[in-house]
Amino acid sequence: MSKLRVAVVGVGSLGQHHARIAAGSEATELVAVVDPGEARGREIAEKFGTAWAPDMGQVLDRVDAVQIAAPTGFHHALGLEVLKAGKHVIMEKPLAATLDEGKALLGALAGARRDRPGLVAAVGHLERFNPAVTALRSLGIKPHFAEAIRVSPFPMRSMEVDVIMDVMIHDLDLLLALIGRPVVSVEAVGVPVLTKYADLVNARLRFEGGAFATVTASRVARKKERVLRAFGTRAYASLDFAAQKLEVLRLAMGPDGPAVLPDVIDIVEGEPLKLELEAFYAACLGLGEDLCPWQDAFEAMKVADMVQKSVAESLANLKID
Known part of the structure; x- marks a missing residue:
């Protein structure tokens, strides 16, 4: 079975662990880490043997799934961009910064799933x-x-x-x-x-x-x-x-x-984070879906x-x- 090609967006205190797990999983290929900070981005990319990009748009056409560990204020824009590209996504909690942004993401997900019914969208309630x-x-x-x-x-x-x-x-x-x-x-x-x-x-x-x-x-x-x-x-x-x-x-x-x-x-x-991400990878590969869906995360919001x-x-x- 082909490996799941992933990118990690945001490599701060939690995002670095997303990168570590993606780089070490047998199910995935870590295509790139994305972070606007060049020094930090290159540091994490070198540590885990992958590429760095300052913008997610530069890597979306080369991946199957995206792990978003950027600050909450960026979740809405990043989530919409990933859905528009038709990629699987796991977003760190909370789903969005506001209820209105959360509703917009749920609406966009419903639209994306009309074109791709098996699209996986999860939130990292680890x-x-x-x-x-x-x-x-x-x-x-x-x-x-x-x-x-x-x-x-x-x-x-x-x-x-x-x-x-x-x-x-x-x-x-x-x-x-x-x-x-x-x-x-x-x-x-x-x-x-x-x-x-x-x-x-x-x-x-x-x-x-x-x-x-x-x-x-x-x-x-x-x-x-x-x-x-x-x-x-x-x-x-x-x-x-x-x-x-x-x-x-x-x-x-x-x-x-x-x-x-x-x-x-x-x-x-x-x-917990490794168990969560391995479950996400499995779901993306069609091997199960024991995750926290966006709707559940919105209810918590x-x-x-x-x-x-x-x-x-x-x-x-x-x-x-």
Whole structure:
């Protein structure tokens, strides 16, 4: 089978890993890396044995698929250009900078698929590919209540977006996937600390059907913590994203009657980004499509927008003496 010819657009802190994985995969040929910064572009191109181009338009006719790891503000224009060329695409999260841009991308995708029905378009919500998340989803636990905490020291990047779009959106996507119902209401508070945007946010989400969740995201913590706790019928799951560990307790019959018993969950550790990109390559080659589609990513954006509006309202009403 022929290799999938790919280009990586944007080779910053995350894009360099896109290039590494594309260069090392048996399924792909890394045709070029694209970045307007010549020094950085040439550095990454040389490191992974490929070419550098300052503009994506220079390489589109030589590739089958594009990995977009450019800043969010460029997603709309780059996505439209890739779709117009009829190429498969995976875009780093979030799908777009605004809901209007997200809607435009979905409309363009629908048009592109009329000409090429098998066109693959995914968004890089890589936590879906965390082995602990994969294990949790396989158990079929439908949470009635969930708590997600995702905090870390300030990263000195992604300063053009708030912590909701930068960090919290991972958990919003996962909660939508786990609970399987839309969010109907949001109450949120947040504060800007080191940027002009909210750097610390806590949100309470209520889902259609009555499930609810609390989500905390911060990029001003002393240390990293990324955990999810889900409570369903007769079952409780605690997931550590960084350690790729999953603990599950169930109410079951023990030797002396009803008891809370642990499930033994065997997890094969793996790099989520590599697992995600290998799934993308497989989908492009017609070998499966276990990905985060653009529509799912747009639904996460809609919830993020609800959180942003609630945070803005809480800040407008904040009074500090």
